[in-house]
Amino acid sequence: MTDFTGNGQSYPYTRLRRLRSSNWSRQLHAENALTVNDLIWAIILKDGKNAEESVEHMPGVLRLSPDRAVAAAEKARSRGINALALFPYTSTQERSADAATALSADNLMCRTAQAIKQAVPEIGLICDVALDPYTDHGHDGLLENGEILNDETVDVLCQQAVLQARAGFDIVAPSDMMDGRVGAIRRTLETEGLTHTQIMSYAVKYASCFYGPYRGAIGSQDVLKGDKKTYQMNPLNTDEGLREVALDLQEGADSVMVKPGLPYLDMVTRVKEAFKVPTFAFQVSGEYAMISAAAENGALDRNRTIIESLQCFKRAGADGIITYFALEAAELLQKQ
Numbered sequence: 001m002t003d004f005t006g007n008g009q010s011y012p013y014t015r016l017r018r019l020r021s022s023n024w025s026r027q028l029h030a031e032n033a034l035t036v037n038d039l040i041w042a043i044i045l046k047d048g049k050n051a052e053e054s055v056e057h058m059p060g061v062l063r064l065s066p067d068r069a070v071a072a073a074e075k076a077r078s079r080g081i082n083a084l085a086l087f088p089y090t091s092t093q094e095r096s097a098d099a100a101t102a103l104s105a106d107n108l109m110c111r112t113a114q115a116i117k118q119a120v121p122e123i124g125l126i127c128d129v130a131l132d133p134y135t136d137h138g139h140d141g142l143l144e145n146g147e148i149l150n151d152e153t154v155d156v157l158c159q160q161a162v163l164q165a166r167a168g169f170d171i172v173a174p175s176d177m178m179d180g181r182v183g184a185i186r187r188t189l190e191t192e193g194l195t196h197t198q199i200m201s202y203a204v205k206y207a208s209c210f211y212g213p214y215r216g217a218i219g220s221q222d223v224l225k226g227d228k229k230t231y232q233m234n235p236l237n238t239d240e241g242l243r244e245v246a247l248d249l250q251e252g253a254d255s256v257m258v259k260p261g262l263p264y265l266d267m268v269t270r271v272k273e274a275f276k277v278p279t280f281a282f283q284v285s286g287e288y289a290m291i292s293a294a295a296e297n298g299a300l301d302r303n304r305t306i307i308e309s310l311q312c313f314k315r316a317g318a319d320g321i322i323t324y325f326a327l328e329a330a331e332l333l334q335k336q
């Protein structure tokens with residue numbers, strides 16, 4: 001039997017509370033740490049000038065115009081945040097069946113990346129590679145006769161990734177869950193001489209209702225038809241997630257992600273233990289909404305819940321966390 005006492009002794013010789021009895025001792029014996037280096041700030045963009053707009057169900061999250069996003073990047077950097085993940089709100093008029101706006105070199109994402117890189121070149125920029133902000137049906141891929149086309153979508157994603165990398169994104173993060181997209185994107189980046197661009201694969205991405213507020217935030221909610229179950233994973237599965245990670249690593253991913261976050265921490269641990277590669281988790285919009293709603297109605301202490309929830313990702317084995325709380329968390333960590 002496993003010896004849980006560690007020294008063969010049991011109570012009263014072993015008293016685990018001894019180590020917890022004071023702050024210095026608790027800190028000395030902490031097995032994990034959360035620092036600002038672990039945080040990636042998720043930011044929603046919307047076209048305009050000097051404008052910001054609140055997001056339904058996500059109090060504290062704002063859609064930022066490109067100039068405001070530059071200011072946010074400067075603030076993030078001054079708080080020690082290393083990277084931002086940008087997501088675009090796209091109006092119905094800019095959406096189409098072929099997702100043409102995704103391939104327009106001066107779309108909102110590309111313009112904002114250029115502006116941020118000019119003002120704050122030392123901050124890392126991450127973008128989704130997926131078509132959902134640009135399709136008129138809100139799906140991540142091209143849709144034909146009710147089916148999401150895999151290989152045709154991958155071709156578009158490759159072009160999108162090149163465009164984004166050229167605009168200044170350091171990490172392209174395929175979040176579409178098409179088969180074979182990581183390999184195709186990697187080959188295309190190599191061919192185009194974009195050998196420094198990292199691929200952070202949303203490898204273990206579930207068909208989750210926790211994305212609800214995000215879809216509202218980027219303008220997909222009202223146009224989305226059906227669900228994403230034919231490409232995103234079944235929340236009941238775990239072994240399948242390991243196969244996804246294995247394939248994405250073989251195809252050339254530099255790091256992998258599990259998404260959503262807190263309800264899926266078992267997958268963070270499994271992936272980290274099995275592959276020992278850089279493993280990230282996304283504390284998604286629904287998680288943000290849950291914590292902020294509970295804080296707003298007085299059920300939870302907002303600051304302490306933010307920090308504890310992020311610490312849990314570290315305990316599970318995540319190397320970093322994409323979160324809408326990043327700036328707030330960075331400020332809280334500074335005060336600790």
Ligand code: PBG
Pocket residue numbers: 128130132140175176210211212213214215228283284285286
């Ligand atoms: C789409 C995408 C989604 C999120 C990030 N990229 C939603 C979806 O797959 O429908 C969710 C982010 C969040 O909920 O915060 N490729």
